[in-house]
Amino acid sequence: MSLLPGLFSPAIATAEALPPFGAEGLLPLEASAMARAHPRRQAEFATGRVLARRAMQALGLAPLPIPAGADRAPQWPAGLIGSISHSPRLCGVALARAGQKVRMLGLDIEEAEPLPAELFDTVLLADERARLSALGAEDAGWMARIVFSAKECCYKAQYPVTRTLFGFEIFDIRAEPAAGTFTATWQADIGPFRAGTVWAGRLCVTAEHVVTAITL
Ligand SMILES: CC(C)(COP(=O)(O)OP(=O)(O)OC[C@H]1O[C@@H](n2cnc3c(N)ncnc32)[C@H](O)[C@@H]1OP(=O)(O)O)[C@@H](O)C(=O)NCCC(=O)NCCS
Numbered sequence: 001m002s003l004l005p006g007l008f009s010p011a012i013a014t015a016e017a018l019p020p021f022g023a024e025g026l027l028p029l030e031a032s033a034m035a036r037a038h039p040r041r042q043a044e045f046a047t048g049r050v051l052a053r054r055a056m057q058a059l060g061l062a063p064l065p066i067p068a069g070a071d072r073a074p075q076w077p078a079g080l081i082g083s084i085s086h087s088p089r090l091c092g093v094a095l096a097r098a099g100q101k102v103r104m105l106g107l108d109i110e111e112a113e114p115l116p117a118e119l120f121d122t123v124l125l126a127d128e129r130a131r132l133s134a135l136g137a138e139d140a141g142w143m144a145r146i147v148f149s150a151k152e153c154c155y156k157a158q159y160p161v162t163r164t165l166f167g168f169e170i171f172d173i174r175a176e177p178a179a180g181t182f183t184a185t186w187q188a189d190i191g192p193f194r195a196g197t198v199w200a201g202r203l204c205v206t207a208e209h210v211v212t213a214i215t216l
Pocket of ligand 1: 046048071072073074084085086108156159165167169170
């Protein structure tokens with residue numbers, strides 16, 4: 001069953017694929033980025049591009065190349081915005097026509113496993129750690145995995161606007177797994193975004209994956 005349509009509005013085309021991922025289907029403008037990559041990396045990269053073209057077709061568009069920038073971010077064709085994510089067991093893409101309804105998109109797919117406690121200090125703000133301390137060790141690990149994914153998701157959404165690399169301290173995430181929602185509160189002024197701005201996203205936890213999605 002498809003996971004992604006439930007995380008985005010109908011205006012956004014999604015496409016997803018399960019392994020085995022094939023390395024075929026790249027267009028010439030895309031292939032150079034993967035010339036020296038490991039076969040597994042070639043396959044996940046190619047699967048993302050093939051899925052993105054499937055999403056273009058769903059939007060009624062001709063298939064176009066999506067080169068990778070020097071910063072690894074996808075260079076979407078003019079008028080399109082999208083996000084790609086892959087885990088070993090799922091690759092997914094969300095794509096939309098850029099406009100007043102959709103200005104930024106983020107998608108992150110993580111394997112379903114608790115975040116190791118030794119990563120908490122890197123990923124979590126003091127406030128986030130304090131909220132998790134009310135949970136048992138396993139639930140805290142799961143919640144930390146969701147927080148991690150939501151930060152990656154928001155980072156990807158904002159990047160085409162700010163072109164700024166930053167760390168996990170920039171978003172404070174509050175997740176409601178039962179409701180399938182999260183909020184991300186900006187902790188600093190970056191580009192056009194002001195500290196205190198709150199973004200609302202969606203999430204989904206299955207036996208195999210933690211998936212977070214944001215549309216702005
Ligand atoms: C971009 C990044 C978030 C990717 O996350 P990941 O969990 O490693 O991998 P995913 O499979 O979910 O996503 C990879 C895809 O994201 C996309 N991507 C890469 N860099 C990107 C960027 N700067 N902005 C938006 N999308 C980006 C690419 O499409 C990539 O797949 P591809 O190379 O096959 O095209 C991560 O690699 C990164 O650059 N992190 C540094 C910044 C950060 O994490 N800060 C803390 C979060 S607030």
